[in-house]
Amino acid sequence: MMNSEVDGDRLEGYDLIAVLMLVLIAGLDTTWNALSSAMLHLATHPEDRRRLVAEPALIPTAVEELLRFYAPVVLTRETTKDVQLGDTTIPAGELVLLNWAAANRDPEMFPDADKVIIDRAENRHIAFGTGIHRCLGSSIARLELKIAIEEWLGVIPEFELDDPESVTYSTGHIWGPRVVDVVYPATVAAARS
Ligand code: HEM
Numbered sequence: 001m002m003n004s005e006v007d008g009d010r011l012e013g014y015d016l017i018a019v020l021m022l023v024l025i026a027g028l029d030t031t032w033n034a035l036s037s038a039m040l041h042l043a044t045h046p047e048d049r050r051r052l053v054a055e056p057a058l059i060p061t062a063v064e065e066l067l068r069f070y071a072p073v074v075l076t077r078e079t080t081k082d083v084q085l086g087d088t089t090i091p092a093g094e095l096v097l098l099n100w101a102a103a104n105r106d107p108e109m110f111p112d113a114d115k116v117i118i119d120r121a122e123n124r125h126i127a128f129g130t131g132i133h134r135c136l137g138s139s140i141a142r143l144e145l146k147i148a149i150e151e152w153l154g155v156i157p158e159f160e161l162d163d164p165e166s167v168t169y170s171t172g173h174i175w176g177p178r179v180v181d182v183v184y185p186a187t188v189a190a191a192r193s
Contacts, residue, residue, distance in 0.1 A: 027137050030073055031144050033176025034127075037070035038063070038149060040177045041116060043161045048118050053157040056150060062118035063145045068125035069116050071101035072176045075129070100126045159184035 001011055001019060011019060042049040052059055076095050083090040090096060104125045105113040128135035135141070161167070162181040170178045 023136065026135075027140070029170070029174045029176075030135075030137075031141050033072035033170065033174055034067060034070065034141065034145055035148055036177040036180055037072065038066045038145060039152070039182070040161075040167065040180045041066060041070070042149075042153075043159055043180065043182050044164075045116070046160070048116065049153070049157070049159075051118065052149070053153050056153070058119055059146055059149050059153075060142070061120065061123075063142060063149065064123045064125065065116055065118050065120045066145075067127040068104045068110070068120075068123055070176065071104050071125070071127040073127065073129070073174055074099055074101055075173055098129070100129060156184050 001016060004011065042052070048062070052062055075098055077098060079090050079092050079094050079096060081092045104110070104127060107113045109124070110120075128138040128141075159182045162183045166179060166181050167177050168179045170176060
C-alpha cells in the first residue's frame with residue numbers, strides 16, 4: 001500500500017491509516033462470525049459434519065454454502081439522488097440497507113434456498129457483496145474458514161452443543177453467534193491433554 005500508485009496518486013498520511021484500519025477491522029468480526037455460524041451449524045447438523053469428516057474435499061464447497069446461508073455482513077449506503085425502486089422512491093440522503101443475506105435466499109437463484117446443501121453445485125452468493133466495493137479480503141476469508149474447519153474436524157470430528165439455550169448472538173451490521181459452547185467425547189479430550 002505504501003508503494004502503490006493509482007493515476008499518479010499515492011496513499012499517504014490519514015488516507016493510508018484509514019485504509020489500514022478498514023482492512024484490519026473488516027477482517028475481524030466478519031471472519032469470526034462466519035466461523036462461529038459454521039461451527040454452530042456443524043454442532044447441530046451431525047449429518048453434514050460427518051460427511052465433511054468423511055469427504056474433506058467438500059469443505060471449500062461447504063464453506064461457500066455456509067457463507068451463503070449465514071451471510072454475516074449487511075451494510076448500508078447513502079443515496080446521493082432520488083432512486084426509484086419498483087413503486088417506491090427512495091429520496092436522496094437516505095440510508096439504505098443492502099441486504100445481501102436476503103439476496104442469498106432468493107428462491108429464483110437458489111433451489112431450496114432455505115436449506116443448507118453442503119455440496120450445492122452452483123452457488124453465486126453475494127455474502128462478500130458485489131460491485132466496486134466487493135470484499136477485498138474474500139480470498140483470505142475463504143482460506144481461513146477452510147483451514148479452521150479442516151483443522152477442527154481433523155482433531156474433533158464429533159461434537160455437539162453443550163446447551164442450546166446458552167448460544168448468544170451479536171447483532172447489527174455484522175452478526176453471528178457469540179457464544180457456542182460445545183462438548184466432545186472424553187476420548188478426544190484425553191488425546192489432546
Ligand atoms: C467471511 C468473512 C467476510 C465477509 C462475509 C465479508 C463481507 C464483506 C462485504 C459484504 C463487504 C462490503 C461490500 C460493499 O460494501 O459493497 C466487504 C468489504 C470489505 N472487506 Fe470483507 N468480508 C469478510 C472478510 C474480510 C477480510 C478477512 C478482510 C481483510 C483482510 C476484508 C476486507 C474488506 C475490505 C477492505 C472491504 C471494503 C472494500 C471496499 O469498500 O472497497 N473482509 N466485506
